Amino acid sequence: MNLCDERVIRAVLARHGFHFSKSLGQNFLREASVPQGIAEGAGLDENTCVLEVGPGLGCLTRELCVRAKKVVAVELDARLPAVLADTLSDMANFTLVQGDILKVDLSALTHEHFGASRAVACANLPYYITTPAITTLIESGCFAAITVMVQREVADRICAAPGSRDYSAFTVYINYHAQARKLLDVPRDCFIPAPNVDSAVVRLDLLAQPPVPIIDKAMFFRVVKAAFAQRRKTMRNCMNAAFGDKLTKEQMENCMIYAGIDPSARGETLSISQFAKLAEQFLV
Incomplete structure (x- = not known):
């Protein structure tokens, strides 16, 4: 099942009577190269487990499942479990957890599902929770890397250098915790429905210690x-x-x-x- 084919997307939505929720910031990918690029850039192998935030219809999820040991997705929308049971029925290494990523106990969740395996996070984040979601994933201390799709302007801030107009307090926060790099740009027409902004994918490789000595x-x-x-x-x-x-x-x-x-x-x-x-x- 090609979950990035617009005809397939609309057929799945119609089959389940699903309508997009503006309040949840739902935009589903329809360009296959994007989830492939995210999965390839996330640093996965057969020994790595993935926490996915917001699986949507499962377009990115499928790419993660074929590359990783196990994928656990956290989804807020109570309507989507039935959809994902349909679209990901052939993915034996996939588990869905319904909940709010800002409220889930990530330490307990990763311990239960991943044990001592290397864990990374991948997310196509609704723009309205971008900063708190990234902060939550970082502060959990559970992940070796975090690969996220965010609004392009946010990606520019995350990866900005001192002296640039995009450099911000959030940039410094990211630099304190991780090495950041942009993987790819994602134009707005890669989504259905198309959002009003372009996106970009950023990978954060978490640091064991801050890059400079911090006393307090x-x-x-x-x-x-x-x-x-x-x-x-x-x-x-x-x-x-x-x-x-x-x-x-x-x-x-x-x-x-x-x-x-x-x-x-x-x-x-x-x-x-x-x-x-x-x-x-x-x-x-």
């Missing part, structure tokens, strides 16, 4: 959040707004200088190493 994680991210709170403001102004109740302007300037940061620079120009050095200075 909470302080590090407090500094990062403050630096991007007002993008057009200088570091001097951003840090004063966040830490002015604890440090004098002179003390803050000295901290930035000791960290090798120009107080007149903007946060979007700083590397993760510079943020780490500044956070360390604020702890002294």
Whole structure:
């Protein structure tokens, strides 16, 4: 069954009386090269298990199943289990869990289904839960890699370099936890119904340790959040707004200088190493 063939898609939907849910951000793939590219880029082999978020009709799921040891999909829409039982009936290594990826106990789920096997996550995420879903997958500590399809602008932010317009606090968060790279672009006409934006697939390879020494994680991210709170403001102004109740302007300037940061620079120009050095200075 070619689940990326529009005629097949419409036949499956009609057979099950299924209608797309705008509130769930449902858009199903109809270009076969996309799920193939995602599965090939996800780093799968016969010893790797996959957690898939939002399997839809099972288009990507089939590609994952033929490459991986086992695939467990988490699906929120209560209408889809019956559809997937139809479209994936021949996939013996597939298991469906109905639930909300933001609420599922990922540690318990992966332990139950994957045991000690290497685990990765793959997802075609609804755009309205992109950031919390990626954060949830990262913070679970369960996965060696996470491959996600997101809005193209989000992919640009994830993979941005310091000094670029797309560089953000979320970029720094990703860089703290993973090495990110874009695998492929996915035009909007690859979906049915077509969304209003283009997409891209990004792979995150999780790091065992942050890429630079971090003494206090909470302080590090407090500094990062403050630096991007007002993008057009200088570091001097951003840090004063966040830490002015604890440090004098002179003390803050000295901290930035000791960290090798120009107080007149903007946060979007700083590397993760510079943020780490500044956070360390604020702890002294």
